[in-house]
Amino acid sequence: MTGEKTAGPNNNSVRGYEVIDTIKSQLENLCPGVVSCADIVAVAARDSVVALGGPSWNVLVGRRDSTTASLNAANSNIPAPTLSLSGLISAFSNKGFTAKEMVALSGSHTIGQARCTTFRTRIYNGTLIDSTFATSVQANCPSTGGDNNLSPLDTTSPTSFDNAYFKNLQSRKGLLLSDQQLFSGGSTDSQVNAYSSNSATFTTDFANAMVKMGNLSPLTGTNGQIRKNCRKTN
Numbered sequence: 001m002t003g004e005k006t007a008g009p010n011n012n013s014v015r016g017y018e019v020i021d022t023i024k025s026q027l028e029n030l031c032p033g034v035v036s037c038a039d040i041v042a043v044a045a046r047d048s049v050v051a052l053g054g055p056s057w058n059v060l061v062g063r064r065d066s067t068t069a070s071l072n073a074a075n076s077n078i079p080a081p082t083l084s085l086s087g088l089i090s091a092f093s094n095k096g097f098t099a100k101e102m103v104a105l106s107g108s109h110t111i112g113q114a115r116c117t118t119f120r121t122r123i124y125n126g127t128l129i130d131s132t133f134a135t136s137v138q139a140n141c142p143s144t145g146g147d148n149n150l151s152p153l154d155t156t157s158p159t160s161f162d163n164a165y166f167k168n169l170q171s172r173k174g175l176l177l178s179d180q181q182l183f184s185g186g187s188t189d190s191q192v193n194a195y196s197s198n199s200a201t202f203t204t205d206f207a208n209a210m211v212k213m214g215n216l217s218p219l220t221g222t223n224g225q226i227r228k229n230c231r232k233t234n
Ligand code: HEM
Pocket: 012, 013, 014, 015, 079, 080, 081, 082, 083, 088, 102, 105, 106, 108, 109, 111, 112, 113, 114, 115, 116, 118, 176, 178
């Protein structure tokens, strides 16, 4: 079986697998065969947001782990940072999310980093970008080479889970083209303005959308398995 780690959006991108391994090995020592890797990821996502000052939510648990994988599905379902607003709306609609939920979930880009290769075209040749911001990001993202150099998705407060991401969009300082699409004169501008001026509505909508995302057709009951090692099936 080919896993999904080398799918285009994941390859050289997703990291932190060793953190999940550490949690899993501690759980297997204390209580073997009970807590799935899928539940570990869902709880770790919540705890990471809380640790950086964001909202908390109750994670429903009882997910089981997959015995299959689909490189093709990962390639076709994960939205690209080059998507237009209508492309973003339809990618999330395909999973049952409204445009408003898509904007709320995108607010997770208030933390974390992206590789130069994902935003190079925007910072050199993009429109709807603050020129001072573009120049400053170019310093660590050359026009050729340095593909894996990282820049924060939220230039203002990269390690705080706050609503600065939406304020950045209002001043054309979204790092990814897909970020700036949310505030580009289209139908989601008003939602960006709302989250920018009211952090509490952002955090409430974000938490609710995270619960919904975590409940997208999980394996339960006797489907799937509880992996012993999150890197492979039993
Ligand atoms: C709206 C469509 C989305 C697009 C096009 C998108 C795209 C991206 C890209 C290109 C990166 C940088 C990856 C790299 O350079 O290796 C990234 C990072 C990140 N994304 Fe998204 N994303 C989207 C939605 C989301 C959602 C819904 C979440 C979670 C709720 C999320 C959470 C994150 C986080 C936390 C990072 C930083 C990871 C790190 O620093 O290791 N993104 N995203």
